[in-house]
Amino acid sequence: SQTIHQWPATLVQPVGSPLSLECTVEGTSNPNLYWYRQAAGRGLQLLFYSVGIGQISSEVPQNLSASRPQDRQFILSSKKLLLSDSGFYLCAWSVQAGVSYEQYFGPGTRLTVT
Amino acid sequence: AQSVAQPEDQVNVAEGNPLTVKCTYSVSGNPYLFWYVQYPNRGLQFLLKYITGDNLVKGSYGFEAEFNKSQTSFHLKKPSALVSDSALYFCAVRDLTGFQKLVFGTGTRLLVSP
Numbered sequence: 619s620q621t622i623h624q625w626p627a628t629l630v631q632p633v634g635s636p637l638s639l640e641c642t643v644e645g646t647s648n649p650n651l652y653w654y655r656q657a658a659g660r661g662l663q664l665l666f667y668s669v670g671i672g673q674i675s676s677e678v679p680q681n682l683s684a685s686r687p688q689d690r691q692f693i694l695s696s697k698k699l700l701l702s703d704s705g706f707y708l709c710a711w712s713v714q715a716g717v718s719y720e721q722y723f724g725p726g727t728r729l730t731v732t
Numbered sequence: 733a734q735s736v737a738q739p740e741d742q743v744n745v746a747e748g749n750p751l752t753v754k755c756t757y758s759v760s761g762n763p764y765l766f767w768y769v770q771y772p773n774r775g776l777q778f779l780l781k782y783i784t785g786d787n788l789v790k791g792s793y794g795f796e797a798e799f800n801k802s803q804t805s806f807h808l809k810k811p812s813a814l815v816s817d818s819a820l821y822f823c824a825v826r827d828l829t830g831f832q833k834l835v836f837g838t839g840t841r842l843l844v845s846p
Binding site for chain 1: 764766768773774775776777778781783820822826831832833834836837838839
């Protein structure tokens with residue numbers, strides 16, 4: 619079966635510090651990968667998605683970037699964090715060229731920028 | 733553009749009573765519709781989906797959803813609510829803009845009282 623991991627689970631970082639969040643998927647090959655941010659425990663904002671190694675699409679211009687160095691690894695980064703980067707970050711995957719589009723989510727990373 | 737609306741920020745129901753969480757959609761073609769549940773500080777869990785076929789879809793944890801094309805609705809239901817059903821529920825629709833993305837609603841918080 620497929621599993622998706624995210625780490626760290628929680629992170630407290632000062633403004634201006636760098637960020638690296640990691641997501642890995644097991645049990646599937648060539649998945650679509652997604653990064654979402656959820657602010658105030660409510661709506662989801664799609665940040666990035668990827669269809670393959672090195673292929674990243676950005677949904678919203680911002681202080682963050684994403685990379686996919688391996689087939690099942692997706693990394694969210696920032697060079698200098700802003701207070702507004704605080705939130706709950708969720709990674710998700712879906713079957714490449716799947717029929718029904720459902721996504722499967724990781725456990726999330728709670729980021730607090732102080 | 734595809735969209736879903738969840739008109740209720742919060743739904744309150746007593747344990748043992750039936751529950752309904754509402755979702756309406758707006759799509760330009762055939763809708764692919766999804767329900768997810770999120771428990772506190774956790775990722776989203778897939779509950780069920782409608783692609784085609786029977787208008788009544790059964791999913792995890794005793795939940796079901798009814799697709800109504802004439803009312804453009806996809807309401808989530810459960811015959812008998814449990815306190816453990818208290819969570820945040822998201823409706824989503826397939827995005828038809830050329831990539832396998834989902835468009836999520838703003839979420840409805842379900843509170844089941846003992």
